[in-house]
Amino acid sequence: METIKIQGTEDTPKIILDAGTEIMEISGRSMPEDVSSFYEPVLNWLNEYAGKPNKKTTFNFKLTYFNTASSKLLLDILMVLEEIHEKGHDVLIRWHYPDDDEDMAEAGEEYADIVDIPFEQVSY
Amino acid sequence: MDNKKDVKGFLEFVYEFYKSMKAHEITLVYEGEITHQITKAFTSLTESNMSKDDEPNSVQRKVFHVMVECLQNISKHADDFTSNEFLFSGRGIFLVSKGENEYSVTTGNAIDNDKIEYLTELLENINRMNKEELKELYKKQMKEGRLSEKGGAGLGFIDIKRKTNKELEYHFLPISDDTSFFLLTSTISRSDN
Numbered sequence: 001m002e003t004i005k006i007q008g009t010e011d012t013p014k015i016i017l018d019a020g021t022e023i024m025e026i027s028g029r030s031m032p033e034d035v036s037s038f039y040e041p042v043l044n045w046l047n048e049y050a051g052k053p054n055k056k057t058t059f060n061f062k063l064t065y066f067n068t069a070s071s072k073l074l075l076d077i078l079m080v081l082e083e084i085h086e087k088g089h090d091v092l093i094r095w096h097y098p099d100d101d102e103d104m105a106e107a108g109e110e111y112a113d114i115v116d117i118p119f120e121q122v123s124y
Numbered sequence: 125m126d127n128k129k130d131v132k133g134f135l136e137f138v139y140e141f142y143k144s145m146k147a148h149e150i151t152l153v154y155e156g157e158i159t160h161q162i163t164k165a166f167t168s169l170t171e172s173n174m175s176k177d178d179e180p181n182s183v184q185r186k187v188f189h190v191m192v193e194c195l196q197n198i199s200k201h202a203d204d205f206t207s208n209e210f211l212f213s214g215r216g217i218f219l220v221s222k223g224e225n226e227y228s229v230t231t232g233n234a235i236d237n238d239k240i241e242y243l244t245e246l247l248e249n250i251n252r253m254n255k256e257e258l259k260e261l262y263k264k265q266m267k268e269g270r271l272s273e274k275g276g277a278g279l280g281f282i283d284i285k286r287k288t289n290k291e292l293e294y295h296f297l298p299i300s301d302d303t304s305f306f307l308l309t310s311t312i313s314r315s316d317n
Contacts, residue, residue, distance in 0.1 A: 010164065010168065011160075011164055031163075031192055033160035035271070036271060065185070065188065065189075067189075067192050067193065067196065068193060068279035068280050068282075068283045069196070069271065069279075071266060071279065072266055072269065072271060072279070075266050075267070098181075100181055100182065101181075101182075101185065102182075103185065103189075103287065110259065110262070110263055113263065114263055114266070114267060
């Protein structure tokens with residue numbers, strides 16, 4: 001599979017999706033002007049990956065800020081990962097948050113409530 | 125401004141305007157079209173001012189959240205309105221003020237009157253809810269809601285109330301028979317909690 005590497009900007013997150021090295025992460029800030037078109041390639045990649053996933057998938061979220069429109073798209077990403085998990089593959093979500101950011105920690109807990117995937121909270 | 129007297133009158137107005145801004149502790153005011161570029165510029169300006177003032181991180185984050193959602197509300201929801209006295213087109217007023225104990229973010233934009241009932245119900249419902257109820261509503265809306273054509277997720281007001289833990293204050297003022305000016309103020313406490 002092709003690797004996705006998107007450089008972060010002041011309003012869009014850095015994204016790496018690499019099935020070969022098994023690195024999958026979204027980090028930084030997310031408030032793109034058009035959330036749907038920004039996340040479209042990410043969701044397409046994940047949907048393709050869901051067809052033949054690695055034995056174990058670890059997905060890292062390390063966002064410092066996301067707006068409400070992005071929160072909806074992050075859930076869409078998690079739903080694809082949940083599908084992979086439902087098919088019997090190993091999936092782990094690592095949700096990183098700054099140790100003084102309660103809201104970001106809570107956002108992780110909320111996603112963990114909604115989707116049925118092993119979820120690990122990591123403060124930094 | 126054809127003659128000296130008009131110029132003088134205008135400059136005096138600017139001074140009054142300045143004094144009035146100071147009296148209301150307004151740190152940023154903007155009238156016009158709200159674009160993504162404007163949203164980025166205002167949030168980064170306010171962010172650097174807050175960090176210069178050594179505002180606690182949690183306060184900075186909350187102000188940032190509220191500003192983005194408010195600005196996006198205008199850019200996605202303001203209705204076009206044209207008459208002899210007013211001209212609006214995806215435009216509105218955006219204002220940030222900083223008091224001793226709190227920041228407030230205020231927006232104003234034209235809306236069609238037929239939205240007033242829906243907006244009032246929505247805001248009253250959110251204002252009535254406690255933390256736990258808001259959390260459940262947010263999750264429900266995220267799961268069941270769809271992004272609108274303009275990319276709105278219907279989560280902005282819920283998020284503002286959750287982040288500020290304060291009621292959303294709002295007001296509708298009539299512009300014409302079928303249009304009103306919708307004003308909304310959110311306040312963010314400056315004490316770190």
